[in-house]
Amino acid sequence: MKAGSRLEQLLTRGEFVATAELGPPKSADIQLIKRKAEILRGFADAVNITDNQTAIVRVSSVAAGKIALDEGLEPIIQMTCRDRNRLAMQADILGAYVLGLRNLLCLSGDHQSFGNHPQSKNVYDLDSIQLVQMFKNMRDEKVFQCGEEIRNTKKSEIMEPRMFLGVAANPFGDPFEFRVVRLAKKIKAGADFVQTQCIFDLPKFKRWMQMVVDQGLHEKVYILAGIMPIKSPKVLQYMKNNVAGMSIPDELIRRMEGAKDAKAEGVRICVELIQQAREIPGVRGVHIMAVEWEEIVPTIVKDAGLWPRPQVG
Amino acid sequence: MIVADQKDITEIIAMTEGYRNILVIGCDTCVTVCLAGGAKEVAILASGLRLAAKASGRQVEVHETSIERQCEKEFVDALHSAVKGQDLLISTGCGIGVQTIAEQFPQIPVVPALNTKMLGLPERQGVWVERCQACGQCILDKTGGICPISRCSKSLLNGPCGGSQNGKCEINKDIDCGWHLIYERLKALGRLACLEEIMPAKNWSTSRDGGPRKVIREDMCL
Numbered sequence: 001m002k003a004g005s006r007l008e009q010l011l012t013r014g015e016f017v018a019t020a021e022l023g024p025p026k027s028a029d030i031q032l033i034k035r036k037a038e039i040l041r042g043f044a045d046a047v048n049i050t051d052n053q054t055a056i057v058r059v060s061s062v063a064a065g066k067i068a069l070d071e072g073l074e075p076i077i078q079m080t081c082r083d084r085n086r087l088a089m090q091a092d093i094l095g096a097y098v099l100g101l102r103n104l105l106c107l108s109g110d111h112q113s114f115g116n117h118p119q120s121k122n123v124y125d126l127d128s129i130q131l132v133q134m135f136k137n138m139r140d141e142k143v144f145q146c147g148e149e150i151r152n153t154k155k156s157e158i159m160e161p162r163m164f165l166g167v168a169a170n171p172f173g174d175p176f177e178f179r180v181v182r183l184a185k186k187i188k189a190g191a192d193f194v195q196t197q198c199i200f201d202l203p204k205f206k207r208w209m210q211m212v213v214d215q216g217l218h219e220k221v222y223i224l225a226g227i228m229p230i231k232s233p234k235v236l237q238y239m240k241n242n243v244a245g246m247s248i249p250d251e252l253i254r255r256m257e258g259a260k261d262a263k264a265e266g267v268r269i270c271v272e273l274i275q276q277a278r279e280i281p282g283v284r285g286v287h288i289m290a291v292e293w294e295e296i297v298p299t300i301v302k303d304a305g306l307w308p309r310p311q312v313g
Numbered sequence: 314m315i316v317a318d319q320k321d322i323t324e325i326i327a328m329t330e331g332y333r334n335i336l337v338i339g340c341d342t343c344v345t346v347c348l349a350g351g352a353k354e355v356a357i358l359a360s361g362l363r364l365a366a367k368a369s370g371r372q373v374e375v376h377e378t379s380i381e382r383q384c385e386k387e388f389v390d391a392l393h394s395a396v397k398g399q400d401l402l403i404s405t406g407c408g409i410g411v412q413t414i415a416e417q418f419p420q421i422p423v424v425p426a427l428n429t430k431m432l433g434l435p436e437r438q439g440v441w442v443e444r445c446q447a448c449g450q451c452i453l454d455k456t457g458g459i460c461p462i463s464r465c466s467k468s469l470l471n472g473p474c475g476g477s478q479n480g481k482c483e484i485n486k487d488i489d490c491g492w493h494l495i496y497e498r499l500k501a502l503g504r505l506a507c508l509e510e511i512m513p514a515k516n517w518s519t520s521r522d523g524g525p526r527k528v529i530r531e532d533m534c535l
């Protein structure tokens with residue numbers, strides 16, 4: 001075991017895992033975090049706590065993660081390269097670890113021009129691959145990025161943060177052929193698990209997974225397929241036009257448009273995608289991204305036959 | 314070269330508030346090439362300032378001059394006689410030009426007429442684009458001669474982020490994804506294998522992050 005988190009235990013045991021997402025509030029509203037945690041408890045093996053998602057200021061992922069942990073969830077702390085330099089990142093991982101958090105997802109982060117502070121200065125001291133590498137070295141080599149050992153004085157004991165390390169992968173970004181190379185790089189840098197961008201274009205995802213399997217990458221990393229429930233055809237159309245790096249088939253938009261109850265249809269699509277993704281060799285779980293629609297996660301998990309979730313010892 | 318463009322004229326007019334003798338100083342180098350601050354632009358700006366002064370009933374004398382390079386003391390020294398008697402200097406040079414003048418004539422205020430934008434090149438008539446951020450440790454050998462520091466919106470070093478689509482950057486469909494360009498170039502050169510290597514964390518101390526930089530050539534020092 002690298003970190004001994006519940007997520008790591010279930011994946012090593014060969015369980016098909018289900019992770020979800022908890023977006024911290026855009027205010028100091030602690031109750032919102034608790035309410036979302038309440039909804040998700042028992043329905044996800046681990047929960048991503050987003051980090052200033054879409055470059056909009058929110059409660060920090062480490063703080064919200066600690067609250068979620070106290071509420072009985074297992075958090076995956078997200079960390080973007082946009083907002084912090086290597087000092088802040090290492091300080092935050094030490095902080096997250098001493099608070100009892102054991103999973104970390106390393107991301108480049110959306111550019112700040114999308115968010116509510118487009119005039120801000122970004123950081124990008126490291127990129128996501130260098131970030132994974134730094135955390136892996138902290139855990140396995142027990143050194144900071146600068147090479148110094150992780151201890152207070154020369155004589156004191158080494159006390160390294162031990163985290164299960166995740167990365168994101170977008171099978172739909174361009175250049176397509178490079179996407180697998182990039183995943184291989186992330187694995188080489190030290191990724192333990194991968195959550196993909198949300199999948200709407202199943203054939204393209206299958207092509208990507210085939211390339212992943214051909215290179216044996218699925219044996220080096222646990223791959224969780226990203227799934228997003230959609231409430232209306234409008235949302236889908238909006239994402240197709242405005243969200244970079246998405247592939248959304250028109251057929252799916254038409255299906256949503258034709259539905260009497262769009263929300264219910266969205267859930268059905270989601271459940272079907274989970275079942276189809278499950279059949280793809282190399283897929284070890286699903287990551288359900290119900291952005292600001294956490295209430296739907298229990299229904300999806302149940303309908304997809306993923307409930308109850310397995311226990312750990 | 315250094316690329317700049319002129320500030321909005323109203324902003325420049327506001328800077329002249331309360332001054333009577335004004336000298337507008339152009340630069341014949343980079344800012345002439347990018348049509349922002351050469352002799353021609355100085356003439357246009359000076360007449361704009363005169364008109365504005367007249368319209369508001371102020372007594373103002375606006376003089377014009379231009380020198381070879383505002384970024385070098387030797388050239389700026391040549392301004393001595395022109396500067397005499399002025400109570401405001403307006404530089405249409407880049408930020409370096411403005412500061413060189415300020416250092417040479419500390420007793421007279423100098424204000425910028427331009428916004429200094431970047432190190433770039435003229436892509437086509439009327440369009441200039443950024444190519445370098447002077448990071449102090451060039452890596453173009455590893456990236457097919459295309460700079461990811463300046464051409465990737467996130468200055469990533471290990472390939473395109475998830476937002477890269479159809480060759481465009483996630484922040485704007487009009488901006489090329491720098492990493493897509495790098496990928497295509499290396500593919501054409503048969504050097505895609507370069508991209509499989511992890512580029513280590515960059516040493517930014519040679520960049521702005523190391524504090525104000527200085528280059529010393531001992532062998533050339535007198």
Ligand code: SF4
Nearest residue numbers: 445446448451452460
């Ligand atoms: S790598 Fe640095 S020095 Fe080289 S072009 Fe890019 S910014 Fe300029």
Ligand code: SF4
Nearest residue numbers: 465473474482483490
């Ligand atoms: S889309 Fe390309 S240029 Fe834009 S931030 Fe991502 S990698 Fe950089």
